[in-house]
Amino acid sequence: xxxxxxxxxxxxxxxxxxxxxxxxxxxxxxxxxxxxxxxxxxxxxxxxxxxxxxxxxxxxxxxxxxxxxxxxxxxxxxxxxxxxxxxxxxxxxxxxxxxxxxxxxxxxxxxxxxxxxxxxxxxxxxxxxxxxxxxxxxxxxxxxxxxxxxxxxxxxxxxxxxxxxxxxxxxxxxxxxxxxxxxxxxxxxxxxxxxxxxxxxxxxxxxxxxxxxxxxxxxxxxxxxxxxxxxxxxxxxxxxxxxxxxxxxxxxxxxxxxxxxxxxxxxxxxxxxxxxxxxxxxxxxxxxxxxxxxxxxxxxxxxxxxxxxxxxxxxxxxxxx
Amino acid sequence: xxxxxxxxxxxxxxxxxxxxxxxxxxxxxxxxxxxxxxxxxxxxxxxxxxxxxxxxxxxxxxxxxxxxxxxxxxxxxxxxxxxxxxxxxxxxxxxxxxxxxxxxxxxxxxxxxxxxxxxxxxxxxxxxxxxxxxxxxxxxxxxxxxxxxxxxxxxxxxxxxxxxxxxxxxxxxxxxxxxxxxxxxxxxxxxxxxxxxxxxxxxxxxxxxxxxxxxxxxxxxxxxxxxxxxxxxxxxxxxxxxxxxxxxxxxxxxxxxxxxxxxxxxxxxxxxxxxxxxxxxxxxx
Numbered sequence: 001x002x003x004x005x006x007x008x009x010x011x012x013x014x015x016x017x018x019x020x021x022x023x024x025x026x027x028x029x030x031x032x033x034x035x036x037x038x039x040x041x042x043x044x045x046x047x048x049x050x051x052x053x054x055x056x057x058x059x060x061x062x063x064x065x066x067x068x069x070x071x072x073x074x075x076x077x078x079x080x081x082x083x084x085x086x087x088x089x090x091x092x093x094x095x096x097x098x099x100x101x102x103x104x105x106x107x108x109x110x111x112x113x114x115x116x117x118x119x120x121x122x123x124x125x126x127x128x129x130x131x132x133x134x135x136x137x138x139x140x141x142x143x144x145x146x147x148x149x150x151x152x153x154x155x156x157x158x159x160x161x162x163x164x165x166x167x168x169x170x171x172x173x174x175x176x177x178x179x180x181x182x183x184x185x186x187x188x189x190x191x192x193x194x195x196x197x198x199x200x201x202x203x204x205x206x207x208x209x210x211x212x213x214x215x216x217x218x219x220x221x222x223x224x225x226x227x228x229x230x231x232x233x234x235x236x237x238x239x240x241x242x243x244x245x246x247x248x249x250x251x252x253x254x255x256x257x258x259x260x261x262x263x264x265x266x267x268x269x270x271x272x273x274x275x276x277x278x279x280x281x282x283x284x285x286x287x288x289x290x291x292x293x294x295x296x297x298x299x300x301x302x303x304x305x306x307x308x309x310x311x312x313x314x315x316x317x318x319x320x321x
Numbered sequence: 322x323x324x325x326x327x328x329x330x331x332x333x334x335x336x337x338x339x340x341x342x343x344x345x346x347x348x349x350x351x352x353x354x355x356x357x358x359x360x361x362x363x364x365x366x367x368x369x370x371x372x373x374x375x376x377x378x379x380x381x382x383x384x385x386x387x388x389x390x391x392x393x394x395x396x397x398x399x400x401x402x403x404x405x406x407x408x409x410x411x412x413x414x415x416x417x418x419x420x421x422x423x424x425x426x427x428x429x430x431x432x433x434x435x436x437x438x439x440x441x442x443x444x445x446x447x448x449x450x451x452x453x454x455x456x457x458x459x460x461x462x463x464x465x466x467x468x469x470x471x472x473x474x475x476x477x478x479x480x481x482x483x484x485x486x487x488x489x490x491x492x493x494x495x496x497x498x499x500x501x502x503x504x505x506x507x508x509x510x511x512x513x514x515x516x517x518x519x520x521x522x523x524x525x526x527x528x529x530x531x532x533x534x535x536x537x538x539x540x541x542x543x544x545x546x547x548x549x550x551x552x553x554x555x556x557x558x559x560x561x562x563x564x565x566x567x568x569x570x571x572x573x574x575x576x577x578x579x580x581x582x583x584x585x586x587x588x589x590x591x592x593x594x595x596x597x598x599x600x601x602x603x604x605x606x
Contacts, residue, residue: 049445050438051605066445070339075442083439085356085430092355093439099348100443101338140439144338 001026001179002047002148006056009042009203016042018203019056024181026147029174031194031211032183035294039203040183041079044152047181048077060148061179072101072144078137078151086126090117090136093125098143107143115139116165130157138166149173151182155189167193187290201294223262225255226278227269236272237265253277342449349453353427353461363465366419370412370469371476377411378477382484402570405481405488406498409473410567413502416469417509417534417560424458424510425517425526432521441606451601455514455594462510466503494569497579501566504583508563508590509534515593519600534560545575559589 002024009017017039024030034040045051047058049065057064060075068074084093094108112121115135120128125136134157141149151170155163170193174180184190190197190211197214199207207214227233230253234244242259257265262281269276353359381403384390394400400407428451431437444450474488481487489495516533517526538561544551552575555561565572565582572578577585 045438045605048438048442050441052603068445071445072443073338077442079435079438079442083435083437083442085352085434085436087356087358087430088352089355092351096348096351096355097439097443099351100340100344102341102344103338 001062002058002060002150002181004043004047004056004058007043007046007053007058008055009039009046009051010054015203017046017053020200020203020205021056022198022205022208024179024198025196026179027174027177028195029170029180029182029193031190031197032181032200033187033190033197033290034183034185034200034206036185038185038200038294040185040200041152043200044077044079044150044181044183047150048075048079050079070101070144072097072103073146074144075148075150076141076144076146077149078134078141078154082133082137084125084133084136087124089122089124090128090139091121093136094140094143097140101144103143107145111139111142114142131159131162134158135162138169146178148179149181151180153184154182155184155186163189199290199293206293222282223257223260223265224278224280224282225257225265225269225276226253227255227274227276228253229274230255232272233269233274236268236274240264240268242268256282340444340446340449342453345444345449345453346456348443349427349450349457353457356430358426359423359461362419362423363461366412366416366465367469367472369415371472373412373415374409374473374477375480378405378408378480378484378486381408381486382480385484385486403486404495404569405477405486406492406495406569408477408481408486409470409488410498410502412469412473413466413506413564413567416466416506418531420458420462420465420506420510421513421530421534422527423461424513425530426523427454427458428514428517429521429523429526433523438606447601448598451518451594451598455511458510458514459507462507463503466506470499470502498567498569501579501583505563505566505586508583508586509560512559512586512590512593515590515597518597519593533558557585559586562586 002022004020004022006019006021007017008015008019020039020043032040032043042051046053047060047065059065060068065071065075088096091108091112094111095105098105098108109121112118115138117132117135117139120132125133128136134154138151138154141151149170151166154166154170158166167189170180170182174195182193194211197207197209197211198205199214224247225233230246234255237244237255237257237260240260242257242265245256245258247254247256260268262279266276266279380390381400384394384403394403428437431440440450441447478487488499512533513526513530516530517523520526520529538555538558541551541555541558541561545555556576562577562582563586565577565579566586568579576582
């Protein structure tokens with residue numbers, strides 16, 4: 001269980017994390033989703049007591065992280081940057097961490113086997129690929145057999161087999177009743193791994209809900225319509241209760257309609273006597289939903305029309321000239 | 322690999338699994354000796370302490386028959402009274418560089434690689450890590466200095482005795498110089514560790530430490546001839562003051578007595594380590 005209350009972190013005038021409040025519960029995989037620079041890593045470092053919050057507080061299993069007598073059995077963490085000295089072997093690295101808690105060598109060898117590092121355990125970490133580095137990070141997170149796992153971008157650099165393995169690992173750890181909190185900037189990964197998702201952008205929580213709810217909200221069914229008489233059709237559709245957006249002036253006669261399905265739109269068009277050149281249902285994906293949620297929250301964004309579209313789409317009655 | 326279920330079935334840590342200072346100490350010991358640079362540094366230092374002692378013993382030996390050289394040497398307070406102690410301890414000047422670099426690296430090596438986050442995640446109270454590093458660095462330096470001195474003594478014993486300059490274990494000053502070498506090196510290492518913990522960067526830590534050990538004393542030595550205040554500053558520089566504990570013979574004008582000199586060096590180390598402790602506790606990792 002991780003509980004954050006008004007947690008904030010600023011560096012000078014920049015606010016990296018802005019009064020976030022959330023709870024990560026045991027028994028489910030909670031995804032922490034946001035674009036790069038949204039404040040995910042900073043939040044995770046504050047949970048681990050590595051960064052001092054500017055305001056607010058965060059506890060793990062009821063206590064501030066630093067108050068635990070046995071931190072590694074409470075929380076295992078994979079931190080974003082590779083937190084390993086390249087001159088040490090994987091096994092020496094794990095033994096040194098294990099030594100702080102009196103964790104025996106046989107547990108070190110066990111997590112080496114578990115993470116598939118047995119063949120490289122006695123090689124120096126400097127020569128490891130990104131994927132092996134991630135596995136070593138996960139091995140150190142598992143050392144203390146912790147009740148809570150915090151994994152920052154765990155699938156980064158992993159091959160497809162490794163990605164599947166992390167997914168399976170996260171799900172089975174949660175199924176054992178542990179708290180699993182993992183961050184990613186990839187919505188698709190979250191959709192497959194997490195039960196619950198907390199979306200963060202520019203340091204603020206944008207959504208905190210079960211993945212299925214986010215999917216639901218995201219699947220705002222839109223229909224793309226092209227017609228030689230857009231204004232007449234628009235008037236007719238709006239009278240019928242639909243929301244109409246003109247997505248792009250470049251596509252003349254195109255309308256994006258929500259609130260009515262394709263069949264109903266066809267009937268409205270028939271009644272209004274307007275010809276249709278295209279009638280295409282567009283099921284928005286999770287990726288779209290995520291982009292929509294975070295569109296305003298991306299710190300450094302190229303100025304592209306997708307942003308405008310997302311901004312318009314966020315209000316169902318959006319209407320652009 | 323996919324057998325995540327063995328997590329529970331496996332050797333879950335026992336109930337007495339928790340952080341103690343002794344365990345942090347063991348962790349830091351494992352960390353230090355699992356890096357190749359430590360083995361290289363220690364081996365090189367011991368060899369050079371012996372090698373430099375041999376060179377110094379030969380120089381002192383030839384000086385006993387050369388009035389010219391005696392005159393040159395009497396200008397240097399450290400060599401004014403030639404003895405076995407001067408030859409055997411001579412390598413400290415090099416040894417202080419390697420122990421200082423090793424001490425700086427024990428902490429900056431963690432900051433530069435990100436290892437410090439894994440370390441502080443395991444020991445979130447942090448200060449035990451700093452004190453354990455201090456203890457491990459001090460123990461390693463003591464070991465290295467004792468072995469280095471023993472090697473230097475063995476390597477020079479026959480030539481020194483032939484020149485009538487044998488190390489005299491019944492001479493209090495000789496014993497003080499030997500013990501002083503060990504204590505001096507440990508204190509320099511402690512100071513260097515504190516500098517590393519404050520600066521965090523390997524480049525800045527090593528540059529500052531070596532500057533303090535080598536450059537600053539030369540600078541003030543040069544100025545001391547022309548300005549009295551520079552001589553006063555020179556006498557209180559960490560290494561110039563600390564080295565007095567190793568020096569034999571009468572205290573030269575303008576320098577501190579051995580005990581006072583060492584107290585000054587220890588003072589620097591305590592102040593820098595106290596500042597480092599504050600920084601380690603407060604700063605984001």
